[in-house]
Amino acid sequence: xxxxxxxxxxxxxxxxxxxxxxxxxxxxxxxxxxxxxxxxxxxxxxxxxxxxxxxxxxxxxxxxxxxxxxxxxxxxxxxxxxxxxxxxxxxxxxxxxxxxxxxxxxxxxxxxxxxxxxxxxxxxxxxxxxxxxxxxxxxxxxxxxxxxxxxxxxxxxxxxxxxxxxxxxxxxxxxxx
Numbered sequence: 001x002x003x004x005x006x007x008x009x010x011x012x013x014x015x016x017x018x019x020x021x022x023x024x025x026x027x028x029x030x031x032x033x034x035x036x037x038x039x040x041x042x043x044x045x046x047x048x049x050x051x052x053x054x055x056x057x058x059x060x061x062x063x064x065x066x067x068x069x070x071x072x073x074x075x076x077x078x079x080x081x082x083x084x085x086x087x088x089x090x091x092x093x094x095x096x097x098x099x100x101x102x103x104x105x106x107x108x109x110x111x112x113x114x115x116x117x118x119x120x121x122x123x124x125x126x127x128x129x130x131x132x133x134x135x136x137x138x139x140x141x142x143x144x145x146x147x148x149x150x151x152x153x154x155x156x157x158x159x160x161x162x163x164x165x166x167x168x169x170x171x172x173x174x175x176x177x
Contacts, residue, residue: 025039050158
């Protein structure tokens with residue numbers, strides 16, 4: 001009997017043409033994939049963190065209302081990986097990763113300025129985005145598996161997304177990757 005690791009496909013991006021800040025995770029956890037929703041695990045701190053950053057309580061809204069409200073703040077969501085093989089939800093268990101197609105990002109989001117990376121795994125892509133002219137910030141992971149920092153300590157770093165957003169001076173644009 002062959003024990004095969006499941007081949008998984010990620011979630012669709014949450015983007016708009018006026019998106020200025022994009023938060024990239026690594027790949028949705030099992031709870032998020034099962035629900036078809038970003039950051040669906042009840043202990044994941046993403047929605048409380050981003051609520052504090054945009055100064056609107058998105059966490060208390062039904063999921064279907066969160067995404068349009070997030071976009072109204074000109075924030076988008078996506079993951080660095082389009083697919084992978086993985087048992088469970090840990091980034092360390094990811095095998096055969098396939099990156100998302102970020103070549104189309106400039107066309108989809110011409111006003112994009114800042115890319116935040118939710119955790120170290122997605123943060124490995126930061127140099128490529130920085131080289132393409134985006135401001136980048138590697139954020140402490142919102143995952144329940146990352147409890148080395150308190151919520152308040154994480155929020156201090158996550159607030160950098162709002163500090164960076166709105167500064168319109170961009171370096172010269174270059175092709176992505």
